Amino acid sequence: MTNEPVIIKGTKEGITIILDENSSFEDMEKAIYEKLQRSRNFFSGGKVSIKIKNGFLSKDEYNKLQNIFTDFGMSLQEASSPKTLIFPKPNRNRVLLLKKTVRSGQKITYKGTIVILGDANPGSEIVATGDILVMGTLRGMAHAGVQGDTTAIVAAFRLKPTQLRIAEVISRPPEEKEDIPSFPEIARLKDNVIVIEPL
């Protein structure tokens, strides 16, 4: 594969823009803009669809791209084939396995699922586009589905987070000290509220 952030292909339906998931969104955005700028007249009035091999775009990013296309007089089509990923589930096949204690001041960010064989201590931040599993005690902040995936979950052998975030929803444990359950638990979104259940 080439390392170019953006490849433009002509098809029967119009043009397809293939994005490299390893590039940052800013790079992609810039590359698209430059490529379109170079042959402004050629693309004007065309229809565009977007493909990303393994990654995905957030709603925000999608809107930004749409604005660029509108500027060039093009129309962005919704996902037409199953392989065209616009707002797909984050790829759960990508897993980051960490065999260590994540300590205060350490931040783990990953596009996919994070599995920690150890504890995540207070003051640590675990941020994943997919699920977060802690095979120890989760005491820090965990943010699952950071790019908007509301089906993402946070599960831990002992769930005692300082704060939990799933997609856009933020919650914290109740102020009054409750008995800490001595069994594994799972947190997920139900009707836009984070609920915690035994695993």
Place this chain on the structure above:
Amino acid sequence: MGEVIVITSGKGGVGKTTTTANLGTGLALYKQKKVVMLDADIGLRNLDVVMGLENRIVYDLVDVANGMCRLKQALIKDKRFENLYLMPAAQTKDKTAITPTQMKKLCEELKRDYDYILIDCPAGIEQGFKNAIAGADRALIVTTPEVSAVRDADRIVGLLEAAGFEEPKLIINRLRPDMVKRGDMMDIDDMIDVLAIELLGVIPEDEKIVISTNRGEPAVVDESSKAGQAYRNMIRRLEGEEVPLMKIENIEPNFMDKLRVFFGLKARAK
């Protein structure tokens, strides 16, 4: 070839300097080791005061690092104990007066002639911390049974790991067994649980530490001091001996308390 050990904590006021003074004195006195205690807290030096050697300082760490004097000129020989030396920090400079590279070089030099080089690390995680750990082979982390101190210790363990230190050891300072028993203070297990590192020793709260610190005489030489006993045990562990944790009036919650905690009848110590 000697060993360089940094004594650090993240949070201030947990007992780094006291621990450095006591371990250094103990290693020299009881184990006949040649020991240098190096004060890396430039601008806020204390180790010289705790050791009662303040009035003997002519040259300091920064002078040595910048080639203003020879290494031996800055080392102060202790007035009471053979084999014990102090490398004082500069008081009129700040942490930027030396670099990690200079520290490394200094430690290498000291290692050739001394058995132990104990570095008293400043609080914080900035330049002073980076200087202090630059030349060290091992790290000891001091914490008190407070949530904030344990949090900072955790941060330090993370930074040490990132800097390539393997298995730093933990020293729990100022533990009050009576408070632990009442459930008003974190117990040893709570702390080990979070920090997940090996324990080197537990020092009970002891009034004698305040007295000895003010007098400039380390408590480790006081046979009647509980804290002194704890330091003596730690010295033996540093030297590779197996010494069980001393019973400080039931440091551990007793069996019934544990049962009550288990059944949720008693709040766990926070």
